[in-house]
Amino acid sequence: MLDKLKQFLQRELLSDDDTGDVAHVSVKLAAAALMVEVIAADYHFKDEEREMLLNILQKRFSLDKNAAESLLQEAEQAHKSATDYFAFTSEINRRFSQKKKIELIHILWQLANADNEIHQIEQHVIRRISNLLHVEHSDFIAAKLAATGHT
Numbered sequence: 001m002l003d004k005l006k007q008f009l010q011r012e013l014l015s016d017d018d019t020g021d022v023a024h025v026s027v028k029l030a031a032a033a034l035m036v037e038v039i040a041a042d043y044h045f046k047d048e049e050r051e052m053l054l055n056i057l058q059k060r061f062s063l064d065k066n067a068a069e070s071l072l073q074e075a076e077q078a079h080k081s082a083t084d085y086f087a088f089t090s091e092i093n094r095r096f097s098q099k100k101k102i103e104l105i106h107i108l109w110q111l112a113n114a115d116n117e118i119h120q121i122e123q124h125v126i127r128r129i130s131n132l133l134h135v136e137h138s139d140f141i142a143a144k145l146a147a148t149g150h151t
Helices: 002-012 021-040 047-060 065-081 086-095 098-112 120-132 137-147
Strands: none
Touching: 021 047, 021 065, 021 086, 021 098, 021 120, 047 065, 047 098, 086 098, 086 120, 098 120, 098 137, 120 137
16 A cells, blocks of 8 residues: 555656656646545535536646546545645645645635535644645635635
């Protein structure tokens, strides 16, 4: 099991190829896996959360429905296999600008609020991810307020 996880991470997340599609896919997978982490945090996969996640993947990464579904399935598998957020957040830190990291935190808040209720564990997960992405607390709060309609 541990060997499979290592192989997966090396293949999907830790690619040194900055110019090819593998690296491009890996950051998408890393972001999607963090999104799955948020919707899985309260142990209830709700239809509205999954639908919102699929829509976000399609729009954010310019994917058709089949490609978004495939990415979501890969992200769900990565989420199940991962023991922490480091592999995902380190890839995002390498590839995303600060602005894109803040946008990702905003998306995570939107997903947490998809059912019009942000659970404490969802907030904790987003806070941890935000810290690992080096997002300022003020940006963390602003993203939450914007995603929940309190701006």
